[in-house]
Each structure stands twice: as structure tokens, then as C-alpha cells.
Amino acid sequence: MLPxxxxxxxxxxxxxxxxxxxxxxxxxxxxxxxxQALYDAVAPRAEAxxxxxxxxxxxxxxxxxxxxMHLLYSLITVSFAVECWRQPYIPDSGATRVDLIxxxxx
Amino acid sequence: xxxWPKPPEGSWTxxxxxxxxxxxxxxxxxxxxxxxxxxxxxxxxxxLNVGRVDLLPRNGSYFTKEIAVANTSVIVVRDMSGQxxxxxxxxxxxxxxxxxxxxxxxxxxxxxxxxxxxxxxxRYDLDGACSFVQQESExxxxxxxxxxxxxxxxDVWEGFIFVNLAELPEESLxxxxxxxxxxxEGYPFDKMTERWYxxxxxxxxxxxxxxxxxxxxxxxxxxxxxxPANVAVAAAEAGFEAPYYRIDGPHGLVSTAGIRAWELDPxxxxxxxxxxxxxxxxxWDQPDLGIDQLPAGVNPNRCxxxxxxxxxxxxxxxxxxxxxxxxLTYHYWPTSYNSHIxxxxxxxxxxxxxxxxxxxxxxxxxxxxxxxxxxxxxxATQSMLESRVVQRFPLxxxxxxxxxxxxxxxxxxxxxxxxxxxxxxxxx
Numbered sequence: 001m002l003p004x005x006x007x008x009x010x011x012x013x014x015x016x017x018x019x020x021x022x023x024x025x026x027x028x029x030x031x032x033x034x035x036q037a038l039y040d041a042v043a044p045r046a047e048a049x050x051x052x053x054x055x056x057x058x059x060x061x062x063x064x065x066x067x068x069m070h071l072l073y074s075l076i077t078v079s080f081a082v083e084c085w086r087q088p089y090i091p092d093s094g095a096t097r098v099d100l101i102x103x104x105x106x
Numbered sequence: 107x108x109x110w111p112k113p114p115e116g117s118w119t120x121x122x123x124x125x126x127x128x129x130x131x132x133x134x135x136x137x138x139x140x141x142x143x144x145x146x147x148x149x150x151x152x153x154l155n156v157g158r159v160d161l162l163p164r165n166g167s168y169f170t171k172e173i174a175v176a177n178t179s180v181i182v183v184r185d186m187s188g189q190x191x192x193x194x195x196x197x198x199x200x201x202x203x204x205x206x207x208x209x210x211x212x213x214x215x216x217x218x219x220x221x222x223x224x225x226x227x228x229r230y231d232l233d234g235a236c237s238f239v240q241q242e243s244e245x246x247x248x249x250x251x252x253x254x255x256x257x258x259x260x261d262v263w264e265g266f267i268f269v270n271l272a273e274l275p276e277e278s279l280x281x282x283x284x285x286x287x288x289x290x291e292g293y294p295f296d297k298m299t300e301r302w303y304x305x306x307x308x309x310x311x312x313x314x315x316x317x318x319x320x321x322x323x324x325x326x327x328x329x330x331x332x333x334p335a336n337v338a339v340a341a342a343e344a345g346f347e348a349p350y351y352r353i354d355g356p357h358g359l360v361s362t363a364g365i366r367a368w369e370l371d372p373x374x375x376x377x378x379x380x381x382x383x384x385x386x387x388x389x390w391d392q393p394d395l396g397i398d399q400l401p402a403g404v405n406p407n408r409c410x411x412x413x414x415x416x417x418x419x420x421x422x423x424x425x426x427x428x429x430x431x432x433x434l435t436y437h438y439w440p441t442s443y444n445s446h447i448x449x450x451x452x453x454x455x456x457x458x459x460x461x462x463x464x465x466x467x468x469x470x471x472x473x474x475x476x477x478x479x480x481x482x483x484x485x486a487t488q489s490m491l492e493s494r495v496v497q498r499f500p501l502x503x504x505x506x507x508x509x510x511x512x513x514x515x516x517x518x519x520x521x522x523x524x525x526x527x528x529x530x531x532x533x534x
Contacts, residue, residue, distance in 0.1 A: 043381065046381045046382075050381075058460060069464075072464055076471050084331050085331065090475060090479060093478045098478050099306065100302060101304065101305050104463070104466070
């Protein structure tokens with residue numbers, strides 16, 4: 001799934017998710033252990049991953065680089081659970097939803 | 107002691123003496139009767155933004171907008187000569203909704219050469235003219251010229267498409283927007299075409315959410331956990347003050363100071379912000395906006411660093427320009443006295459690299475996390491306002507725009523009722 005330079009992140013390939021809707025749903029459906037494991041693995045590699053993706057034009061990325069981008073998006077999605085909430089969902093947000101209908105691709 | 111100078115009257119609220127300083131009623135947000143008046147007095151009289159020209163990229167592009175509060179659906183279309191029109195979304199034959207897919211109540215968009223009714227195949231050109239009637243000879247003295255789509259007043263300002271559902275709008279769009287809003291003309295809205303569109307059903311009166319985004323008094327408390335603990339404590343102790351408010355006609359502005367997040371000790375920000383060089387306020391690295399200086403009406407207080415300008419355009423539209431070179435809009439579309447659809451749309455200069463795109467992703471994700479926190483309080487507020495246990499609520503000087511907004515809606519209703527009575531009495 002990922003470029004060979006990032007083979008160490010392959011165990012987290014299931015977080016290579018193209019749409020925000022699906023990334024957010026996976027965050028809500030995951031345990032904090034799973035979320036923390038993703039965060040701890042990807043955050044230290046994020047700068048290298050961004051630099052890798054930056055070699056390619058945004059509208060013409062090889063599939064592996066695009067998967068890496070999507071993994072970085074997932075890092076961002078879960079970062080709030082790790083850095084702010086200490087739980088997957090936003091406290092007190094039980095009655096609320098905010099759906100992203102249109103988003104840029106990639 | 108105020109951190110920022112207040113007007114000579116001593117407060118922003120007293121600077122606008124017609125607002126008063128008394129506690130206010132929220133009966134206007136819990137009364138079905140009041141909502142019925144708002145439909146006529148506000149939503150069928152004011153200019154309503156329905157989107158941007160970006161949604162109509164080609165001749166023949168169209169989208170529909172459900173305006174439940176005014177009991178209608180509107181088609182907005184760019185005709186074959188490039189002109190933008192709006193029509194009520196109804197076939198002139200037997201009243202079928204003309205443009206929809208799968209679910210009649212859902213909005214849609216696309217590109218076409220003409221509109222064809224699903225029911226009996228009547229067709230309309232994109233300028234609204236009826237061009238084809240199925241089995242025309244079966245009708246009685248029917249002249250297609252008399253059966254064009256029902257037009258809605260429509261005008262475009264800075265790429266923002268507005269409609270007005272009045273028979274005859276009382277003011278042109280430009281006059282309606284007034285000097286405060288038109289003084290942001292020239293901001294490069296047209297360059298910011300990377301679009302993120304969020305939608306949220308909210309079980310609260312639409313004005314309760316408008317209020318939530320026109321004061322930042324709540325920010326250090328409601329959003330405290332979105333900052334590192336040491337920062338959150340200091341922010342809550344300091345409280346929030348905006349350096350500048352302005353009211354112009356029915357519209358309001360709050361302008362805030364910013365922070366240079368990249369100059370902070372990393373302990374003062376979340377790790378993800380350093381990774382992405384971004385945050386709620388937007389990317390740390392500004393895009394090239396292609397302008398020498400900002401329009402006079404943007405950052406009018408010349409804050410440096412400058413956070414944002416939130417322009418509340420009456421009745422249900424906000425343009426919020428961030429100091430970091432992007433903007434977002436809010437729309438509040440009432441569906442009943444205690445429910446509405448909220449739309450938040452983010453606009454960036456399109457990312458040219460993965461690094462820029464990552465910075466946008468964090469800004470957008472932060473918007474959603476904050477927005478969910480803001481939305482949380484609304485149903486909780488609505489339900490207890492409806493208890494009517496408390497009738498009067500104190501508003502502070504940082505809530506001056508909330509005070510003004512509710513008064514403005516009330517003034518529009520008074521005005522409408524006065525005109526209706528005069529019309530009823532035969533006075534022209």
C-alpha cells in the first residue's frame with residue numbers, strides 16, 4: 001500500500017482512507033489503544049511522509065504516495081482524540097453531527 | 107481594565123444607544139408564532155445568499171436551494187449567455203417540482219441545456235422560457251409565452267449569489283449590503299476555490315446558532331480543551347475581548363486579534379499544529395493572494411497580528427475572513443421555530459503541494475472539532491429556553507452583536523406588521 005520507505009507503517013494501512021466521512025467514522029469506532037498506536041507510529045514519521053509526498057504534483061500522485069497522504073489525513077483526524085479529548089469522540093457531542101459533504105480531492 | 111480601547115461612550119453596546127443594556131428576552135427563539143412572522147418579514151424580504159458563482163462553472167450549470175423557511179425551492183442557473191438567473195423550482199403545468207433527483211426534498215446540481223419536467227415532459231430554456239409542451243394541441247388557447255418559470259430576484263456581488271423572494275425588493279443588493287460589507291470588495295474570493303462544504307442539522311432556533319458565532323466570549327471556556335492545559339488556564343483567566351466591533355444597518359462585524367503560532371514555545375501549542383504548520387486559524391504559511399494590500403473594509407482596526415473578521419450579513423449569512431489568507435461562510439436555514447440546517451463552507455487558494463494540502467486538512471479538521479463543540483450547546487440551550495423558567499438574560503459587551511441581531515429581527519417584524527396594517531387599511 002505504502003512507498004517502500006514507509007514499510008514500517010504498513011500495519012496501519014487500514015487507516016489509508018480517502019474520505020473524511022470514513023476517517024471520522026473509523027476514529028469513532030476505534031478504541032483509544034488503537035488510536036494511540038496509530039498516532040505514536042505516524043506522528044514521528046509525519047515530516048518525512050510530507051516531504052516524500054511533496055515530491056509529486058498534487059494532481060498526479062502515484063498510488064502509494066496518495067495512500068501515504070490519506071494516512072497523514074488520518075493522523076490529523078485522530079490527533080484531536082489523542083491531544084485534546086483522551087477519548088475518540090468530542091465530549092458532550094452526543095446530539096450533534098457535522099457532515100463534510102464536499103471535500104477537495106486528493 | 108479593558109485590554110483594548112473601548113469607544114468614548116465606555117462600551118461597544120453604549121456606542122449604539124438604541125440597543126440598550128438591559129437583560130433580553132429569548133421568546134423570539136422559542137415561539138412558533140414569532141417564527142411565522144420571521145418567514146414573511148425577514149426571509150421573504152431580505153437578500154439571501156444561496157452560494158457562490160463557483161457552483162456554476164459553465165454555461166448550463168445549475169443548482170437547487172431548498173428554502174424551507176420561505177416554503178420554496180429555487181433553481182439557480184447560468185444560462186447559455188453566461189448570465190445567472192434564479193427561478194422558483196416549480197413546473198407551470200401542474201406544480202411538480204421541476205429539478206430534483208431521487209428525493210424531492212434534497213438539493214441537487216448539474217449541467218444541462220434545458221430543464222425537463224419529470225411528470226409530463228414540459229421543457230424550459232435556461233432563461234426560464236417555456237420551450238415545449240407535450241401534446242400542445244390538446245390544451246385550450248395555451249400560449250407557451252405565458253408559461254415561463256416564475257423568476258426570483260437574483261444578483262451577484264463579489265461572486266456571491268443572492269436571491270430576494272419579495273415581489274419587488276425594497277433595495278438593490280448593493281444598497282442592502284451597505285458600506286461596511288461593500289468595503290471588503292476586492293478581497294480575492296475568486297482565487298479561493300478549494301471548497302469544503304459541511305452541513306449539520308441542528309435542533310435549535312436558527313438565531314441561537316447565529317449568536318454562538320457572533321460572540322467569542324465562549325471561546326476560552328467551551329473550547330478550552332483544544333489548547334494545551336497551561337494555555338487553556340491562562341486563556342480562561344484572561345477571558346476574551348475583541349478589539350473592534352461595528353454595526354452597519356442590519357449587519358454586524360467583529361474583528362479579532364491573532365497569534366503568531368509559529369513563534370510560540372512548542373509547549374504552548376498542540377504537536378499536530380507543529381507537524382502540519384497549521385491550526386484553527388489556518389496555515390502558518392500564507393498563500394499569495396495576488397493583491398498589494400487588503401481592501402479598506404478588511405481588518406479595519408489594522409490589528410497586527412490579526413485573527414479574523416466575521417461579517418454577519420443579515421439575516422442568515424456570515425463571511426469570516428481569516429488573517430492567514432482564507433475564508434469561510436456560515437448559513438443558517440430555518441426548518442421550524444426550533445430547528446435549522448447549518449452550513450459551513452471553507453475556501454482556500456487551491457493547494458499546490460502536498461505540504462499545503464496537509465495544512466488545509468488540519469485547518470478544516472479543526473473547524474469541525476470546534477463546530478461540533480459549538481453545536482453541542484444549541485439543543486441544550488433551546489430545550490431550556492423553551493421551559494420559560496427564566497424570562498430575562500443578561501448580555502455583556504462582548505455579546506453586543508447578539509443584542510443587535512435580535513433587535514434587528516424584531517425591527518423587521520415591526521416594520522412588516524406596520525406595512526401590512528397600512529396595506530390592509532388601504533394606505534399606499
